[in-house]
Amino acid sequence: MGSVLKPGPEGILTPMPVDVEARxxxxxxxxxxxxxxxxxxxxxxxxxxxxxxxxxxxxxGCTPLLRRPFSVFEVLRTNGRADGLTLLSxxxxxxxEMLFEAVEGDVVSCxxxxxxxxxAVDPPVEAWMVAGGVGLAxxxxxxxxxxxxxxxxxxxxxxxxxxxxFYLDWxxxxxxxxxxxxxxxxxxxxxxxxxxxxxALQRAAAREVMVYACGPEPMLEAVARMAASYxxxxxxxxxxxxxCGLGGCYSCVVPVRDGPNGHHYxxxxxxxxxxxxDDIAWDAH
Numbered sequence: 001m002g003s004v005l006k007p008g009p010e011g012i013l014t015p016m017p018v019d020v021e022a023r024x025x026x027x028x029x030x031x032x033x034x035x036x037x038x039x040x041x042x043x044x045x046x047x048x049x050x051x052x053x054x055x056x057x058x059x060x061g062c063t064p065l066l067r068r069p070f071s072v073f074e075v076l077r078t079n080g081r082a083d084g085l086t087l088l089s090x091x092x093x094x095x096x097e098m099l100f101e102a103v104e105g106d107v108v109s110c111x112x113x114x115x116x117x118x119x120a121v122d123p124p125v126e127a128w129m130v131a132g133g134v135g136l137a138x139x140x141x142x143x144x145x146x147x148x149x150x151x152x153x154x155x156x157x158x159x160x161x162x163x164x165x166f167y168l169d170w171x172x173x174x175x176x177x178x179x180x181x182x183x184x185x186x187x188x189x190x191x192x193x194x195x196x197x198x199x200a201l202q203r204a205a206a207r208e209v210m211v212y213a214c215g216p217e218p219m220l221e222a223v224a225r226m227a228a229s230y231x232x233x234x235x236x237x238x239x240x241x242x243x244c245g246l247g248g249c250y251s252c253v254v255p256v257r258d259g260p261n262g263h264h265y266x267x268x269x270x271x272x273x274x275x276x277x278d279d280i281a282w283d284a285h
Contacts, residue, residue: 132215158193224277
């Protein structure tokens with residue numbers, strides 16, 4: 001099925017989302033709570049850009065009632081052709097519990113691709129991806145796109161403990177440099193992921209850098225402010241509870257600056273989930 005284009009934010013043409021019943025190809029459990037679910041959804045996978053998301057609903061009954069948003073983690077390809085996608089998930093509720101327990105052959109309702117993606121950069125600009133916990137989700141697809149363009153990529157990745165840092169070899173195998181941090185000091189720097197990020201920013205005075213971030217909102221704010229203080233561009237992918245993913249419910253609004261003193265609210269499912277870090281009115285929260 002071919003993709004139909006529609007005008008997106010700032011007049012950019014983006015593929016119309018499609019709604020499919022996606023078959024589970026495999027379910028890889030990374031720990032007692034995290035898993036990567038592979039879905040056969042070629043139409044969505046072929047159209048998805050890094051940073052976009054899908055609205056999913058496992059099972060066929062009324063539970064869960066609403067779909068939930070998940071970033072497209074990987075785009076799966078066979079002989080260069082996209083034929084599926086993966087979702088990185090942590091079980092914290094009904095939907096994520098069902099995704100964690102899914103088995104090959106199960107069906108997941110999947111609507112996408114949705115939202116505004118990251119802006120890819122080319123050399124000599126370097127790409128620095130900053131992930132907190134499950135905020136790793138959009139960065140596998142982004143890393144593959146950037147490396148295909150010849151862009152130097154570094155992943156700054158933080159979690160509570162080393163057992164919650166996943167896919168390290170996957171990124172290394174694709175030429176991505178790693179800078180790690182754990183709150184308990186079990187791997188990398190002891191502390192927040194902003195610690196190795198700020199150290200790198202201090203050393204990169206003469207280099208062009210684009211900072212991408214995804215994770216808890218306090219981390220996004222800290223990364224955006226830090227990047228701005230070093231005169232670096234940043235893009236952040238905000239996490240919002242969404243009822244529809246299509247702009248109808250207004251449950252996912254984000255405060256965006258009007259100028260030095262004002263702001264208005266934008267639906268993150270349409271205007272985001274990716275925003276320029278300095279466009280968000282962080283003080284309005």
